[in-house]
Amino acid sequence: MATKDATVAELTEGFRSSNAALLTEYRGLTVAQLKALRTSIREHATFSVVKNTLTKIAANNAGISSFDEELAGPSAIAFVHGDTVAVAKALRDFSKANPLLVVKSGYFDGAPLSAAEVNRLADLESREVLLAKAAGAMKATLTRAAYVVNAPLSKTVRTVDALRDKQAAAA
Numbered sequence: 001m002a003t004k005d006a007t008v009a010e011l012t013e014g015f016r017s018s019n020a021a022l023l024t025e026y027r028g029l030t031v032a033q034l035k036a037l038r039t040s041i042r043e044h045a046t047f048s049v050v051k052n053t054l055t056k057i058a059a060n061n062a063g064i065s066s067f068d069e070e071l072a073g074p075s076a077i078a079f080v081h082g083d084t085v086a087v088a089k090a091l092r093d094f095s096k097a098n099p100l101l102v103v104k105s106g107y108f109d110g111a112p113l114s115a116a117e118v119n120r121l122a123d124l125e126s127r128e129v130l131l132a133k134a135a136g137a138m139k140a141t142l143t144r145a146a147y148v149v150n151a152p153l154s155k156t157v158r159t160v161d162a163l164r165d166k167q168a169a170a171a
Contacts, residue, residue, distance in 0.1 A: 004054060011050065011058030011077075018045075018079040020108035021059075022091060022118060023067055027074045028100040034076075037101070041090045044082030050075050066112030070104045084108055088122035 015021055026034060026049065038047045052071040059067045080087045088106075095101040106113035106121075113121070 007051070007054050008058045008061070011048075011055055012061040014046070014048070014077070014079040015059055015062035015064055015107075018081055020080040020084040020087070020106060021064075021067075022078040022080065022087065022106040023070055023104045024076050024078065024091065025073050025102040025104055026076050026100065027102075029098060033098055033101075037090075037094050040094065041078060041087050043086075044084075044090075045078045045080040045087045047076060047078045050077055064107050064112075066107055067105065075104075085121060085124045088118055092119060092122040 022045075029037075034047075034049070041047055052073075052075055055075065055077065056068055056071050059065070078087055078091065088103075091101070091103050095103060103115050103118050105115055106118045108121070
């Protein structure tokens with residue numbers, strides 16, 4: 001009983017402290033395949049094989065009821081503490097190579113996600129790419145602003161130079 005209470009407490013803390021939780025079914029995967037999956041997402045998430053009843057209790061303790069219907073069969077959860085998009089991509093890519101891994105649902109930013117929504121999340125570009133695009137857009141905007149500010153000045157300089165040349169030619 002004490003170990004079950006400790007497991008529920010650990011899972012509850014996992015739900016509360018993670019950015020997202022992605023529920024999967026791993027029926028038929030080997031230990032080596034699960035190890036490879038854990039290794040591929042280690043930087044951003046922990047992947048744990050869980051008992052359905054204890055997970056349901058822990059999720060409900062954390063205020064998450066969206067997993068209640070999905071907790072059937074051999075279940076595992078990726079508790080994301082880093083880039084959620086990167087973990088969703090890794091799970092999607094792993095499930096393409098190993099069709100026995102099925103992403104069932106998720107919970108992200110206070111909202112439940114269906115399997116299709118997790119896949120759409122995986123289709124997003126990584127955080128680094130989005131930041132690079134934002135930085136590029138800001139740089140382009142600043143460059144345009146600098147041009148707009150400098151254009152009247154350079155036009156004035158050219159006009160003064162032309163007037164100076166005209167006066168020098170007239171004299």
